[in-house]
Amino acid sequence: MKSLKERILDSAQQDLEEIETALVENLKPYLPLVSHIARYIMFSGGKRIRPLLTVLSARLCGYEGDYDKTLSVVFEYLHAATLLHDDIVDSAEIRRGNPVAHLIWGSPATVLVGDFLFACSSTIVTHTGHIAIIDTLARTHAEMSQGEIEELLHTKDATMEEGQYMEIIKRKTAWLMRAACQAGALLAGAPEHEVEALAQYGYNLGVAFQLVDDLLDYTADRHVLGKATGGDLREGKLTLPLIHALSRASTKDRSYMETIIQHEEIDEKDVDNISKLISKYGGFTYTRRRAEEYINNAKSYLEVFDSSEARCLLEDLANYVLERNM
């Protein structure tokens, strides 16, 4: 029997191929360096989940035009631009098993290519001539940048509470998936309740996606992940598993964890020790349960639609978010 992933890749094969073509064709800056950097970040194993959400959302709402693939790339460009800037912000060194762009081309060019990708996204949405879609992108961009800043402000902040953390990941990750779905529905001219249902699907999916990312950062096979585990901790990012454990820990364990968090340089042993304590206080289980709740929520929003291949695929995608190992 086929795995969930294989089933999704089979059903979405043609869409994914057309998305790849659109990603290349819409990226035609006149400077070769811009293409190099943009392609480096964009064609290094991205899952294309965001563009696929746009295409499937449009189809679920009966779209029959030919702008869906073009519009869908906006969400991958925006994602790529954010990654370029984030890796600078986080002083990251490795992404998906490769050195990050700013280590190859330097921060200056990387900042500017990120800016170019943001600009490119604006140009493409503007071509829809559809104010609500343009507005969705502008607001998403504003929310994302504020989410990133808020995350930065909470670097190594062991007093951050679950609620504050959830606000950050909603802005940082969920808004973009929400926008990808919403834009597809708007492009199809869907009625408001369908637009809203898909927006909510994307939003809940996005939160779950980030929570699973947080889990994988501690628990994934480092060869599958393409980088060492504990990367978030090393960058001073406290995520839900650790935040939950901190809230449950004994005074002694809590104070021990706080000491590690403040280490100038966090090594493998630190990551191991933190992982054990997260486990002890149920941080992984709790995060997993929260992710499942968001996925169930996401799927429930699809119920306003009649059953169809597109709806099935969106349900499969939601299930896959929980199942993925990278």
Place this chain on the structure above:
Amino acid sequence: MKSLKERILDSAQQDLEEIETALVENLKPYLPLVSHIARYIMFSGGKRIRPLLTVLSARLCGYEGDYDKTLSVVFEYLHAATLLHDDIVDSAEIRRGNPVAHLIWGSPATVLVGDFLFACSSTIVTHTGHIAIIDTLARTHAEMSQGEIEELLHTKDATMEEGQYMEIIKRKTAWLMRAACQAGALLAGAPEHEVEALAQYGYNLGVAFQLVDDLLDYTADRHVLGKATGGDLREGKLTLPLIHALSRASTKDRSYMETIIQHEEIDEKDVDNISKLISKYGGFTYTRRRAEEYINNAKSYLEVFDSSEARCLLEDLANYVLERNM
């Protein structure tokens, strides 16, 4: 008799006050840090020439609504965002006599606040609901980021020709002033030939503005400029005065200039020596003459409009670009 600058400030006083208010009111991110950084770069002696261009262009085309001030701030936000990112790209230390933002708050926050200001600009133009205005901003953003990248690629490049340099400053500086004027005209619902005339006015003004900047970087009083002269040279930026001198210099002088350009650390004496050679080969005079040509061009585009206070003020602004000493 009043100086040109005093006359402009008198005539534009109310507009400038309303622009200041709009700059503050439209900058309401929920994070205080974003305000701090954005205000730091924005309220440190900017001349507000870009927003003023929007307001005057709208008025010249008969605009009587109340969205002109709000729309105008977009061009100051975009300008500020570019400054934040540029100062990181150039590793600058001083701007307008103050330490640059990334030295106070660090590069990560500065990159992200730049992103937020870009996003803010998109949100404001989207509220016009006017596709042509939205499109103007998106294209301008794309041109600017490519201009910046092209400039970066020509760092310390003594083989850069005048034509290549002009392409860079058109993208980097002229497009934004063009967009500021064009957006004002579009907001007023002006006929195409008026929109185009104001776009051309802004474009030519922008080129002249940058050329005068290039001159001032070598020739201004350092106390008026708020930083040491020769800043462009120190950052490896070759501008028109030097490019022209290089193209005219004897083999010996050219090779001497090339050596200085390649110095790891360029000191005051290097700047002095380069300045003298630029002077010897007429680089300052030539740049000044080119700036005057662009200003004359800019003013000629205003001739399609009947004479009015707004037209007078736009002419005065053009003259002031040549006259300013900071």
